[in-house]
Amino acid sequence: MSLPSSAPAAPILELDGISKRFGPVVANRRIQLKVYPGEIHAVLGENGAGKSTLMSILAGRYRPDTGRILLDGQPVSFASPAQALARGIGMVYQRFMLVDALSVVENLLLGHARGRFRLDIDAACRKIASFSQAYGLAVDPRKTVRQLSMGERQRVEILKLLLRQARILIFDEPTAVLAPPEVESFFRVLRRLSRKGHTILFITHKLEEVLQMAQRISIMRQGALVATLTPRQVSSRRELARLMVGREIVLNVHKQPSNAGEVILAAEGLRARDDTGQVLFEDIRLHLKKGEILALTGVAGNGQSPLAAALAGMPPAFEGRITYRGRPFENSRWQRRPKPNMVYIPEDRHTTASVGPLSLTDNFLLTRLKNFRRQAHLARGRARLATGDILTRYGINAPAGPQSLARQLSGGNLQKFILARELDRRPDVIIAESPTSGLDVRATEEIWRLLLQQREQAGVLLVSGDLREVLALADRVAVMFRGRILATLSTARAEQVARIGLLMAGVPEKANRHAIEA
Amino acid sequence: MDDLIFIVAITLKSSPAVLLASLGELISERGGILNLGVEGMMLVGALAGFVTARQSASLALGLCGAMAAAGLLALLHAFLCVHLRADQVISGLAVTILGTGLSSFLGRPFIGQTGLHFSSIGGTWIDGLPLIGPLLAQQNLFGLLCLAAVPALMYLLGRTWLGLYIRAAGQDPAAADAAGVPVAAIRYGCTLFGGCMAGLAGAYLSLAYTPGWKEGMTGGQGWIAIAMVIFATWHPLRALLGALLFGLLNALQFYFQATGIELIPAYILHMLPYLLTVGVLVLVTVLEKPVLGSVPGALGKPFSREE
Amino acid sequence: MRLKLEKKAHSGLRIVPLTLMIAAPVLLAGAVLFEAVGADPLAAYAVMLQGALGNWFNCSEVLVKAIPLMLTGLAVAVAARMQLWNIGCEGQLVCGGIFAAGFALYAADALPAPAVIPILILAGFAGGALWALIPALLKARWNVNEIISTLMFNYVAVILMQHLYFGPWRDPMGRGFPGTAMFVRSAWLPRFFHTRIHLGLFIALGAALLLYYSLGHTTWGYRVTVIGLSPQAARYANFDAGRQQIAVLLISGGLAGLAGMGEVCGIHLRLQQGLAVGYGYDGIIVAFLAYLNPLAVPLVALLLAGLIVGGEQLQAVAHLPASISMVLEGCLLLAILAATVFSTHRLRIVRDDEEGP
Missing domain, CATH: 3.40.50.300 (P-loop containing nucleotide triphosphate hydrolases)
Structure with a gap:
């Protein structure tokens, strides 16, 4: 050679x-x-x-x-x-x-x-x-x-x-x-x-x-x-x-050490199966504190996505218990319950988190319908003003303002819009799934900044298979493999960070089995 | 015993139209094109078959005429769906409306006319066969030949290059295209085949089952055929089962009429094929886990290399 | 060589070329057919035009025919807004007619006259909605294909109706006439202007306005739109798609039922043969010609009604089958489909060694 x-x-x-x-x-x-x-x-x-x-x-x-x-x-x-x-x-x-x-x-x-x-x-x-x-x-x-x-x-x-x-x-x-x-x-x-x-x-x-x-x-x-x-x-x-x-790489967003507060969202013994009876995830125990970013990582298809959806109150149906602000919920009550202070940013931003052929105003209404209605009447005028407001505040580039169709936006701008719409609700729990997949460096940086800012007043659950992203943002990392959380590690400790790769591949060393709940 | 033979014989005799149409639809859908024009194509096929056979004094030409007429409608549908990437549901409905109108408009002079038809194969040595003799005697050659389409299509889909190409084009046209499968040509071919089969199905009605032309003589059998494809989970053998089920219902209707037994009022009996079609549809949708591998993944979705 | 569909640089829906693109092939197809049966196409079209617009009475007949078409068009359109295919309007129309007829025959004379019409309207709506209920439940609960289920129920409804007017509801004085007795006067929908234009026209126009408002400017309409465009987004937003599917199909069925009620109580004044003449299927054409816009539905319904009345005149005057209007309708729908594509795209023959991005 x-x-x-x-x-x-x-x-x-x-x-x-x-x-x-x-x-x-x-x-x-x-x-x-x-x-x-x-x-x-x-x-x-x-x-x-x-x-x-x-x-x-x-x-x-x-x-x-x-x-x-x-x-x-x-x-x-x-x-x-x-x-x-x-x-x-x-x-x-x-x-x-x-x-x-x-x-x-x-x-x-x-x-x-x-x-x-x-x-x-x-x-x-x-x-x-x-x-x-x-x-x-x-x-x-x-x-x-x-x-x-x-x-x-x-x-x-x-x-x-x-x-x-x-x-x-x-x-x-x-x-x-x-x-x-x-x-x-x-x-x-x-x-x-x-x-x-x-x-x-x-x-x-x-x-x-x-x-x-x-x-x-x-x-x-x-x-x-x-x-x-x-x-x-x-x-x-x-x-x-x-x-x-072409310039000095800036992806090192400056992360202050976390200042974690009380537990805001916790899960106990969660499990779920898909339609064919395959286990999606099982034996899940985790907690999310206010003021921290917890990453849920793993190779795609190891149960992180369905777990995030279940935590956000979407299908699949789960067994076990979710505790939110100290109140326990079973599956059906959790799914039915309106969650005004909890937001979910799904990975699929084009057909789940937004509707391509509708205007940004109508896309804004997707999760904000309750705030913009008079009985059955849709207060679209007011919604348009609110949409215009977040477009300027978050620096979102939309060709025709609130009238632009969602599908006309670039991936980065659409993701910023979705994030802006959700953050505008002042949430205390944010579940974000691969928030920067497919975005360029600049957009990635902006999304990361937004998420880090949110750490001040909310708990953030970041679901991502991108280790770069996980290490840049998260305070703790839960690694999933075949539907189970193998370990939860602290990103502040180098010897724990080194194990993440092996854990993602499902290699549980002895030391990892008893990993410290950081 | 005689009653049983009567029922089985009528069952066999009244199922080929649904069988042919659903086999055609099955291939069309396996290639990824939903064809809701079957009813219209059957009607056009029935008229064209009857008229061609009558004018040319040849049953074979009659069948060709039926296939050609219905095939033309199928090509129209294929053009809209494959090249223009139009909505397959609307296109299919339009073809049904067009076919129904065309057959009614052009068929008026032929209402009540007599012409050639396939006669039953009874009255020969066949009558003498033990057990199946009386059963076969009431059948005709056309109807019996239809049964051969089932193993032929099973072989085609499962064991040949062409079948592999069809399945790939219906499952994932982008991947098939990348591998060098001519997706557009395959889809045209499948739709055309489906149209020709619908034409033959119509011709079976006008040349064998109830010889002659009558407006709207399909009575929804085209739609039933489409439902049977779902019931069949896109497998030819189960399409045969579906068609026989339809035939059996028809036979029972005749049986009750002939024997004067009225277990069920006549009008309910008339409704049964339609109601049971819905029932069967519910049954497969509810009971069967989606049978992966046979449900065409890209059914009804237009394909373009650029997107 | 192959054919390739390309996006046009300037895509605009200019009305004149679009109309030409739709009308020309349709008229041409009709002309070919007229030639085929030995009729002069121009003369035949003249008879149709004359028949539809020749005088005030004919015009009023077009309006009369447009009533059920508006209602079934709205029925198809509202369901299609949610990507539901209600092909069962024919059956729902028949069932609305049956309900209205049952009430008019057996209960109307026992009630004070002013109460009868409102109850008839409710009965028609309920009948249609009921006929859509089973397909709706099957769709929402198990995702059973609604195209097939609604369509199968068409045949069932027609058989049921025939059973009724040939059997238990047949007019005892009718000397074998296939139909019920004529309704009492209080169950006749009021007619206007000394024509057969009846109350149904205003019901249909009111329904169009109501649907326009509620689809475009209410939270319900917003939910329906989102569910139709993206079921995933609807689930994300916590909208109950199943419940809305049922609601929309019931409304759709109800509108078709109103069309049946209008025909039975406004035109026939009894339940008889000639109710299931394809208005349900025509509704599909109306809805898609109107691009699912409730306000456009009445106009398109008028156009189609003109075609149908013209076809009937052709049969009466020139003894050509009225089913020419059905042929033209089918061509129209196909042409619309193609024109929609061609307004934004063009078809080009490319050699195999050319490529596009």
Whole structure:
């Protein structure tokens, strides 16, 4: 495994002056990039830096407005992903392109319209098994995709490309949905692919991964490629971050030590099942104090979301007891009870926390209906004034003021609007679920500030799988795995913070089992 | 014993229309397109089948005519749903209204006319067969051939490339498209197939079951077929069960009429197929946990690569 | 090569091209059909136009026909606002008619005359609502597909009605006429202007105004809108979707029931054949032509009524089947559907090596 800088090899892939715009937005600006055979090449950048567009151009999903793509020195142009794949370039998207209801083998057979009418499942399974073996991609070909973990699904995606003889594999944020140990095994697969002569390109915004895995790093900012480096040329993470963001990174919001008061929300022995009888969460015991931020973390799908919803009084129905301001509630009474001082920011801001085709005024009314009515009559005029007021107070950018439709707002502005609407109620409990997912750095920072401010007068339950966010905001962290809280740790103590990753993967060391209720 | 044979024979004879229409709808829905135009397509098929057979003196051409006429309506529906990504419910309803109107407008000269029809296969050596002889004697070739569609479609869906493509297009068109499945073509094909089957179902009524053309002669069987697809949880074999259930209700109605037994007033009997369709629908919705893997995940949702 | 739907740069709903885009294919389809049966299309359309608007009486007949269409159109529209498909207006209309007829036949003469009409209105509404009740409960409780359940109940209602006027309610003096006896005078809806225009017109217009207000400017309407647009958001906001589904379907059924009551007590004056002639299905067209706007429903209902009256005249004068109006209605609905798309999008043939963002 020689470093390309010292290798005399010609580039397998070369981008020459690639530009792409979507309407007024310039996604890629005259990109020059060389990729060498067998290397692992990271494309680093913030959300919206244009990495995904660039890679999608390579994979044949978009066509560049200007510029050339050279493959093995020859200019090529792809009209579709299928054409790119035919030339050996394949991409694994962040959202896996698998049909959940079909089996692994059926998914791998899709798109292989070959000769005979009849499907030969057995022969296909044998072929898959031989590929799995060769690349260390263990997966049961007869299982339905729905039954697979995210890591297994990713392996199916890789197999799909390998079965079609892809030489260049592109990954879009490949570790976003994986638990830490799954990330490790994914990296092993990458190294193996690279050893076998495959070229790897992966998109990421995680600095650690880049330094750990990449042989070369290309950094993108605002549609332009600002630098291509080897890890040795990188003096510090800070420098890498500066290149990526274009200014000194400020994500270190200043957090004062918490000044926790009385317990405001507590849960005792909570459990719930879904429609099919699967346990969503069980044996949950937690408490939230006024003046603190408690994070509920874990790899997606380990029960944090349903638990947050249940605590907020939404389905699923639970067994056990929730205590709010010292008064105990069972499920039905908790769900029915109006909770004027409790707010819930669900992860899905586009169809749950807001209604896209309605105006901001009408979206404001969603949780504020009681304050803006005269008997049955809707006091929309008053609501419009109130909406305009929070738009200015929270600096929300809406094209047509309160009349703007929710779907016209950018993700960051919509999230700020939702938060503003809820905080305007002066809550004492805030349950916020992945409040910054998909937002750019600036919006993330603003949301974090808002949540930290709220710590003064409320208890905040932050549900997030993003460790960066958890460590930046939370005073305590409860780690969930398979529906249970494995431990609750203090972020103020470094030796406890170090365990969070392992706990998220479900590795309960002895010490963790008796973790201190901080 | 004779009574039983009578009931079974009528059951078999009155179920093929619902069977054909629901099998067609089943394939259409497996591909992701909800077709509420079945009733209209059946009516158009019934008229076209009857008229074509009568004019050309050929039953085979009659069937082709039925498929062609209903197929055209299906293509219209497919164009609106696949290319224009229009609302499938409204489009289907519009097709039903259009088909009902068309058949009524163009069919008026043919009301009460006689023409060709499939005759029962009795009166031959078949009568002599033990047990099933008298049962088969009342059937016709067309109706019996319909039964063959059930295993054929089971094979198609489960064991062939085409079936895999159809299932993928109905479950997750975006993923199917990414894998290289021609989603639009598959959906067109499935809708067209559904239309042709509805046309055949109509032709069964006008050429075999009650030969001749009568306005509104389907009497809601197209709608019942749609309900039976839900009852069938999108499996061809259970669609057969649903169709036979419908046939049985019809047979009981005849039986009570023929024997003069009035356990249930006649008008209640007339209502039963419709009421039981609702009942059956409730039963499957309430009792069955959603059968993952067969319910087309993207049913009724338009697909576009850009969004 | 393939066809591709693209968003237009400037999407605007300009009324003239839109109307043309809808009317042209519909009229063309009708012309082809007239040719097919050997009639002169222009002459046939002239007869229809004459029949609908030729003189004051014909115009008043259009208004008469528009009454049930307004009510069923409102019925479909209010349910569709919540993404519910009430295809059962036909049955609910029949049931409203049955309730009104039952009351008019067996109770009206025992009551003081001024009380009869209000009770008739209530009975019609209750009948329609009752017929929608079972599908509504099934939908709210178990999410049973309401398209099929409401539709199946149409057939049941018609069979029930036929049983009544052929059987127990048949006019003993009718010499085999399929219908009940004529109602007492107090159960006739008042008529106006020496035409058959009856009280139902004002009920329908009042209902349109009331729905407009309550859907747009009350907390109830707000809840219904949110539930219709996003069930998840409704659950987030703690709105009881099931209860509203039942309420909306009952209102929808009730409105259709009023249409039946109007026909029975305003036009036929007895329960007889000719009540279930498809007004329920026409309501679907009215609702979607009006883009679910209650204030637009009466206007669209007039248009459609003109089409139906014209079709009837065609049958009377030129002996062509009146079902031409049904064909045109179907085409109209399809054209609207396509025009809605084309007002914001266009279809373009793209070569396979082209792409779009």
